[in-house]
Amino acid sequence: MATLLITGFEPFGGFAVNPSQEVVKRLSSNGKPAGAVTAILPVDAARVPGMITDLLLDLQPDLCLMLGQANGYAALSVERVAINLCDFRIPDNAGMQPIDEPIVQDGPVAYFSTAPVRAVVDAIRTAGIPANLSLSAGAYLCNMVYYVALHVCATRRLPTRCLFIHLPSLPAQSSADPRPGPTMALETMCAGVHAALDACRSV
Numbered sequence: 001m002a003t004l005l006i007t008g009f010e011p012f013g014g015f016a017v018n019p020s021q022e023v024v025k026r027l028s029s030n031g032k033p034a035g036a037v038t039a040i041l042p043v044d045a046a047r048v049p050g051m052i053t054d055l056l057l058d059l060q061p062d063l064c065l066m067l068g069q070a071n072g073y074a075a076l077s078v079e080r081v082a083i084n085l086c087d088f089r090i091p092d093n094a095g096m097q098p099i100d101e102p103i104v105q106d107g108p109v110a111y112f113s114t115a116p117v118r119a120v121v122d123a124i125r126t127a128g129i130p131a132n133l134s135l136s137a138g139a140y141l142c143n144m145v146y147y148v149a150l151h152v153c154a155t156r157r158l159p160t161r162c163l164f165i166h167l168p169s170l171p172a173q174s175s176a177d178p179r180p181g182p183t184m185a186l187e188t189m190c191a192g193v194h195a196a197l198d199a200c201r202s203v
Helices: 019-029 048-059 117-126 141-155 186-202
Strands: 004-009 036-041 063-069 076-079 081-083 110-112 131-134 161-167
Touching: 004 019, 004 048, 004 141, 019 036, 019 063, 019 161, 019 186, 036 048, 048 063, 048 141, 063 141, 063 186, 076 117, 076 186, 081 141, 110 141, 117 131, 117 161, 117 186, 141 161, 161 186
Parallel strands: 004 036, 004 063, 063 161, 076 131
Antiparallel strands: 076 161, 081 110
16 A cells, blocks of 8 residues: 655646656656655546546555646745635646636535645755745646545545645746746755655654
8 A cells, every 4th residue: 555645747838847747757766755656647627536536545645745836936835725616717738627616516615734734834944945835726727636635535534644735837947938937946846845745754
């Protein structure tokens, strides 16, 4: 049985890369924690709920750490809440763009993270990496996978703690932008994710 599930997303929104995918790839090839399983999820509202559900039910990990991209962020953003709402500002990679729709019909309005979010933020900052505690994971695929994961664990009584962290853009994603936003090096993001994992293990 896996003790840890780490997920990222494929590129979307016209980008050729996604920092969450790159972090998961780096962890898979160099320094993946023992007992960890990694997965790259599609930016597809029709497919991702079933995929994260199957992973959680099959693996029943102690921790599910989900990663995603947040353009314009300068720090790792530890998400405290997932809401039962799809309100996509852009279409997903399958061309779908739900607006004002629930993720789970008649599901709870929101779920709080079941991981020690403040300890995670403190650990990342102690490692010398910018981090903040966020109250909104948005209403796109990142929030969707977070909500579904928490809903599955709550309704199926899984022991899994769930945590979502948004990552800044990579430098390469802003290199051609005439008005580039904040970025973070891949190595720095990986170090922050390792700090987050250590915090979850110790609390």
